[in-house]
Amino acid sequence: xxxVTQTPKHLVMGMTNKKSxxxxxxxxxxxxxxxxxxxxKPPELMFVYSYEKLSINESVPSRFSPECPNSxxxxxxxxALQPEDSALYLCASSQWTGGNQPQHFGDxxxxxxx
Amino acid sequence: xxxxxxxxxxLSVQEGDxxxxxxxxxxxxxxxxxxxxxxxxxxxxFIIDIxxxxxxxxxxRVTVLLNKTVKHLSLQIAATQPGDSAVYFCAERGxxxxxxxxxxxxxxxx
Numbered sequence: 366x367x368x369v370t371q372t373p374k375h376l377v378m379g380m381t382n383k384k385s386x387x388x389x390x391x392x393x394x395x396x397x398x399x400x401x402x403x404x405x406k407p408p409e410l411m412f413v414y415s416y417e418k419l420s421i422n423e424s425v426p427s428r429f430s431p432e433c434p435n436s437x438x439x440x441x442x443x444x445a446l447q448p449e450d451s452a453l454y455l456c457a458s459s460q461w462t463g464g465n466q467p468q469h470f471g472d473x474x475x476x477x478x479x
Numbered sequence: 480x481x482x483x484x485x486x487x488x489x490l491s492v493q494e495g496d497x498x499x500x501x502x503x504x505x506x507x508x509x510x511x512x513x514x515x516x517x518x519x520x521x522x523x524x525f526i527i528d529i530x531x532x533x534x535x536x537x538x539x540r541v542t543v544l545l546n547k548t549v550k551h552l553s554l555q556i557a558a559t560q561p562g563d564s565a566v567y568f569c570a571e572r573g574x575x576x577x578x579x580x581x582x583x584x585x586x587x588x589x
Contacts, residue, residue, distance in 0.1 A: 369522075407568055407579035408523065421576070455522050462575060465511040465530050470522035 368392055369471035371456050377477045380446060386474045388439040388456030394469075396462045397439040399431060400455040402473070408455055414439060415462045446478045491586040498556040500583045502569035507550060511572040514543060514554045517582075518565045526554070526567075561587050 369390045378384050388397065395416050400408035413421035414433040428450075430442040439456055453475050457468040492498045504512070510531040515523035529536045529543045529552075536543050542555040552569050564587045569580045 371522075405582075407582055410576055413576070457522075465528070465572070467513050467525045467528050468577060469525060470515075472520070472522045 369456055369458055369469055371454075371471035371474050373474055374472070375475045375477075377479060378443070378446065379479050380448075382446075383442070383444045385443065386441040386454055386456075386476075388441075388471060389437055390458040390469075391437055392458060392469070393436075394458035394460055395436060396459045396468075397433060398457040398459075398468060399429075399439070399441050400457065400470075402453040402455055408470075412441075413462060420462065443476075446476075448478050451476055451478045487583055488581070489584045489586065491588060492559050493588050494559060494561060496559055498554075498559045498563070498585060500554045500556075500567050500569075500585065502552040502554075502580050504550050504552060504569075504571045504580075506571065506573045506578075507547070509571045509573050512543070512545060512552050513570045513572075513577070514541075514552075515568045515570060515579075516563075516565045517568065523568060556585075559585075559587050561589065563587055 372387045397414045399411040401411055402408045410423050411425045412431045417433045428445050432440040453473040455470050455473045457470045459468045460466050513528045514526040516526050517523045527538045527541050527543050529545050534545050540557045544553045556563055566582045566584050568582045570577045
């Protein structure tokens, strides 16, 4: 079982809906990440949080809005998404952003936009 | 630019044989490399990592080899089992981010 927990596991939403993806870790990690993964492709980085502050935004459209309420939680707020946003959204965490230590991934939220 | 690639999109091996999955990287300044295993419906699972000051690291049934001269990384799986069937990604730490290769699908034949 993964130590990074993501909810919900599946989400179907219309293009006008507002929803949120949630991620939680209790490993004491201070870096958290959102990735997007399309079928048969590698994960693509979206956002990086370091000590609850946004440190990297990979030019992600504003319809994706990340939030880090505390060191254990990471949210991704979704609004007015497009069909091409359908994908697996992965959360990951690591001890910190620098240094040589791996990121640990959750099992993702599979998002379908109607 | 930075890129990490794998030589083969699919590798098919017989159960019990050894598997070798290869990865080429382009950034000679990269100092840390990771192998992940991703099973269907799951997130990437950490397998093993290696720092650039090493050329070999062993885990349980897995070995990672790093050849900095030719910028090549490989994952060796001993006595491959059906449970090893998955997509394997190499990842390179560059400019503060992980850069993933395209992935190799390992199929284990009974």
